[in-house]
Amino acid sequence: MADDFDTIQETVRACLVDLLGLSRARVAAFDDNTPLFGALPELDSMAVATLLTELEDRLGISIDDDDVDVEMFETFGALVRFAAAKALN
Amino acid sequence: MRRTLVLTMHALSQLGHTTLLPDLPGQNDSLTKTQDVTLSLWRDALADITAKEAVPLLIASWRGGALIDDAAVNAIGWWRMAPLAGASIVKTLIRVRIAGEKEAGRTVTTDQLRGEIQNGPIELGGNRLSTAMLNELDAASPAVVAPLRTVELIEVPGSALWLRAEPGEDSAMAKAMAANISDWAMQCAAG
Numbered sequence: 001m002a003d004d005f006d007t008i009q010e011t012v013r014a015c016l017v018d019l020l021g022l023s024r025a026r027v028a029a030f031d032d033n034t035p036l037f038g039a040l041p042e043l044d045s046m047a048v049a050t051l052l053t054e055l056e057d058r059l060g061i062s063i064d065d066d067d068v069d070v071e072m073f074e075t076f077g078a079l080v081r082f083a084a085a086k087a088l089n
Numbered sequence: 090m091r092r093t094l095v096l097t098m099h100a101l102s103q104l105g106h107t108t109l110l111p112d113l114p115g116q117n118d119s120l121t122k123t124q125d126v127t128l129s130l131w132r133d134a135l136a137d138i139t140a141k142e143a144v145p146l147l148i149a150s151w152r153g154g155a156l157i158d159d160a161a162v163n164a165i166g167w168w169r170m171a172p173l174a175g176a177s178i179v180k181t182l183i184r185v186r187i188a189g190e191k192e193a194g195r196t197v198t199t200d201q202l203r204g205e206i207q208n209g210p211i212e213l214g215g216n217r218l219s220t221a222m223l224n225e226l227d228a229a230s231p232a233v234v235a236p237l238r239t240v241e242l243i244e245v246p247g248s249a250l251w252l253r254a255e256p257g258e259d260s261a262m263a264k265a266m267a268a269n270i271s272d273w274a275m276q277c278a279a280g
Contacts, residue, residue, distance in 0.1 A: 018249035049185040049187065050184070
């Protein structure tokens with residue numbers, strides 16, 4: 001299980017690169033306030049579904065579908081915080 | 090993804106290897122209906138296909154391919170790219186279906202879909218899949234095989250084409266995978 005915030009943040013970045021086909025350089029520049037859902041056409045609800053399983057596998061976490069809401073995909077920071085809350089729990 | 094596999098095969102051929110990308114039952118020109126496919130059927134098919142080859146084989150698999158690659162015979166080694174448990178595949182298929190239903194204004198739950206799975210073929214990820222296939226997938230993990238090289242995505246230039254709706258092709262990634270497979274094949278052949 002990923003156990004520190006920076007590792008988790010980098011794992012979330014890697015998932016976005018792999019899943020959405022965005023360039024590494026672009027995703028490396030994402031900060032807490034970078035908008036995701038609605039701002040990245042590549043991130044549709046299908047991609048979100050796949051992203052959840054990918055995060056589970058790479059971070060060794062389990063995400064209950066009931067915990068998932070659109071707010072956690074609003075910004076890069078929100079997504080990292082969600083993943084970190086699961087992984088560091 | 091398949092296009093990138095074909096590019097990988099071209100690159101392997103330039104490195105002097107003969108390659109085979111089998112159509113398993115239900116894939117491409119196969120007459121088997123997708124809903125009649127099971128993992129056991131794929132395992133049997135892979136055993137049959139590889140039994141016909143008289144030369145030593147290196148078995149290369151991507152993702153869920155690792156769930157059946159141990160069924161190959163005449164193998165001198167195995168190579169796996171980003172293998173994963175079958176349960177993760179099923180979970181993703183269910184989530185994608187839930188997301189699709191949501192976009193269409195309908196609500197279904199994981200429990201409902203898990204129930205439907207037990208009552209015959211169900212459409213997931215654009216394919217009609219049988220109860221047997223999904224139950225087998227849910228229980229399947231990559232088997233212990235040897236000698237094995239497992240390559241994670243981070244080790245090659247490229248990205249997870251298999252996660253995309255429109256993967257396109259990636260020739261740099263294909264070349265890197267081919268070089269890696271070739272290297273491992275030579276090591277396995279040298280024993």
